[in-house]
Amino acid sequence: MKEAEQMQNLEGAGAGRSVSTQTGSVTGQMPRLSKVNLFTLLSLWMELFPTVEKKQKLQVKKTGLVVVKNMKIVGLHCSSEDLHAGQIALIRHGSKMKNCDLYFSRKPCSACLKMIVNAGVNRISYWPADPEISLLTEASNPLSTGDAKLDAKAVERLKSNSRAHVCVLLQPLVCYMMQFVEETSYKCDFIQRIAKTQPGFNSDFYFECKQERIKEYEMLFLVSNEEMHKQILMTIGLENLCENPYFSNLRQNMKDLILLLATVASSVPNFKHFGFYCSNPEQINEIHNQSLPQEIARHCMVQARLLAYRTEDHKTGVGAVIWAEGKSKTCDGTGAMYFIGCGYNAFPVGSEYADFPHMDDKQKDREIRKFRYIVHAEQNALTFRCQEIKPEERTMIFVTKCPCDECVPLIKGAGIKQIYAGDVDVGKKKADISYMRFEELEGVSKFTWQQNPTEAHILGLNESETIENGLKTPELVDEECHQNKKLCLGNH
Numbered sequence: 152m153k154e155a156e157q158m159q160n161l162e163g164a165g166a167g168r169s170v171s172t173q174t175g176s177v178t179g180q181m182p183r184l185s186k187v188n189l190f191t192l193l194s195l196w197m198e199l200f201p202t203v204e205k206k207q208k209l210q211v212k213k214t215g216l217v218v219v220k221n222m223k224i225v226g227l228h229c230s231s232e233d234l235h236a237g238q239i240a241l242i243r244h245g246s247k248m249k250n251c252d253l254y255f256s257r258k259p260c261s262a263c264l265k266m267i268v269n270a271g272v273n274r275i276s277y278w279p280a281d282p283e284i285s286l287l288t289e290a291s292n293p294l295s296t297g298d299a300k301l302d303a304k305a306v307e308r309l310k311s312n313s314r315a316h317v318c319v320l321l322q323p324l325v326c327y328m329m330q331f332v333e334e335t336s337y338k339c340d341f342i343q344r345i346a347k348t349q350p351g352f353n354s355d356f357y358f359e360c361k362q363e364r365i366k367e368y369e370m371l372f373l374v375s376n377e378e379m380h381k382q383i384l385m386t387i388g389l390e391n392l393c394e395n396p397y398f399s400n401l402r403q404n405m406k407d408l409i410l411l412l413a414t415v416a417s418s419v420p421n422f423k424h425f426g427f428y429c430s431n432p433e434q435i436n437e438i439h440n441q442s443l444p445q446e447i448a449r450h451c452m453v454q455a456r457l458l459a460y461r462t463e464d465h466k467t468g469v470g471a472v473i474w475a476e477g478k479s480k481t482c483d484g485t486g487a488m489y490f491i492g493c494g495y496n497a498f499p500v501g502s503e504y505a506d507f508p509h510m511d512d513k514q515k516d517r518e519i520r521k522f523r524y525i526v527h528a529e530q531n532a533l534t535f536r537c538q539e540i541k542p543e544e545r546t547m548i549f550v551t552k553c554p555c556d557e558c559v560p561l562i563k564g565a566g567i568k569q570i571y572a573g574d575v576d577v578g579k580k581k582a583d584i585s586y587m588r589f590e591e592l593e594g595v596s597k598f599t600w601q602q603n604p605t606e607a608h609i610l611g612l613n614e615s616e617t618i619e620n621g622l623k624t625p626e627l628v629d630e631e632c633h634q635n636k637k638l639c640l641g642n643h
């Protein structure tokens with residue numbers, strides 16, 4: 152089969168939902184990220200997982216991997232110093248990988264592929280740039296031994312003799328998707344919290360940060376020289392994609408996804424003293440030691456933000472991801488952390504678009520409001536988790552908005568120890584949904600996006616202007632953020 156044909160549309164296979172919710176343009180709803188693109192983006196993002204390990208060997212590129220079973224994510228991995236992503240997946244999932252779909256941020260090497268194929272996986276999709284055993288590094292090394300090319304050949308041989316479908320799955324973004332992601336990323340709670348609490352903050356910071364990310368990710372995930380890219384595609388068996396219009400389409404799809412990733416990544420930025428901190432000053436010292444490094448917390452929150460673009464709620468997209476930290480370091484590039492589950496807010500599995508009401512609480516008739524039907528992001532993450540939550544381990548949930556009163560007891564009851572979240576809705580009581588219990592919640596550590604309270608203290612913020620978590624004039628901030636947080640298309 153031609154590789155160009157392999158960039159098929161898989162949405163129908165996985166979404167279990169009517170088409171109208173996919174496109175946005177048909178019904179005027181917000182656009183939605185396809186599952187294939189979500190998995191691909193998460194694999195790229197896993198390649199960027201902040202690791203404390205020493206650099207990888209030059210020729211072997213760090214690789215991100217998403218393991219999917221029945222269209223549900225069951226593993227998020229990245230290479231470690233000693234092991235490739237595919238090897239790690241094999242160690243962690245073993246024969247449970249049978250019939251799984253794997254999404255790699257680079258074409259895996261033969262050492263990984265032979266084991267994965269042997270485990271009976273269903274499909275292996277990879278990002279079509281420089282493979283795991285770098286051809287780019289080899290091309291620029293005059294002393295090269297030709298091993299990368301040899302490996303690429305072996306991979307092709309394994310591919311053609313295997314039952315698994317080894318292919319490139321990239322889909323063009325649906326209409327308005329990029330605009331929507333740009334708008335909602337800038338207006339998301341995290342950026343708006345900074346904008347409203349930092350007198351000197353202007354949008355330039357956000358856009359500069361985004362430009363930097365785009366450059367950085369293009370360097371990493373795109374082969375800048377088109378001829379070189381074509382050569383790589385030829386070597387890895389994608390010669391059918393080297394002709395136009397396939398080649399230019401492929402590069403455009405890749406650029407769009409990189410731009411989307413950079414945009415979402417910039418929405419949880421490394422800005423001054425902002426991060427996920429404990430709101431209760433009495434607990435700061437006690438809890439501080441147990442909190443995650445900020446860059447890891449930000450990384451997981453970006454995963455949750457990506458998931459939110461799969462929402463089925465017309466207005467408010469929410470994403471949640473659960474990670475645990477084991478007692479000792481695992482073989483994964485994520486250190487002791489391992490993936491438990493993830494989700495986004497959506498109507499019950501298997502329902503069709505018109506089965507349930509979609510209205511919000513502005514609708515007078517309470518019977519046709521969405522709230523009694525939509526399953527929350529945290530609820531889906533808990534329901535479809537692939538690992539048990541162990542009471543002796545530190546399990547944490549990352550949610551793009553404050554967990555509501557329905558979800559708070561579920562999170563606590565499930566044995567989750569830490570919540571990383573936005574707090575824009577905290578203390579709000581709406582007609583059908585309330586956010587009162589989060590503040591009162593005890594026995595679970597809460598880390599919300601704010602300026603480091605210790606730094607705020609050192610910087611000498613006026614006491615009368617601060618609340619306990621170090622934020623200024625909360626009423627104004629909350630109201631404006633509330634206005635901005637909606638995932639609606641606005642004037643598109």
Ligand SMILES: O=c1ccn([C@H]2C[C@H](O)[C@@H](COP(=O)(O)OP(=O)(O)OP(=O)(O)O)O2)c(=O)[nH]1
Nearest residue numbers: 464466467469496511512525527528554555558
């Ligand atoms: O912990 C939570 C809380 C809410 N949601 C989802 C459920 C629902 O799909 C949406 C509700 O969001 P919100 O409270 O913002 O209500 P809204 O009616 O969408 O917006 P508004 O703030 O204008 O009332 O968010 C979650 O997934 N997890």
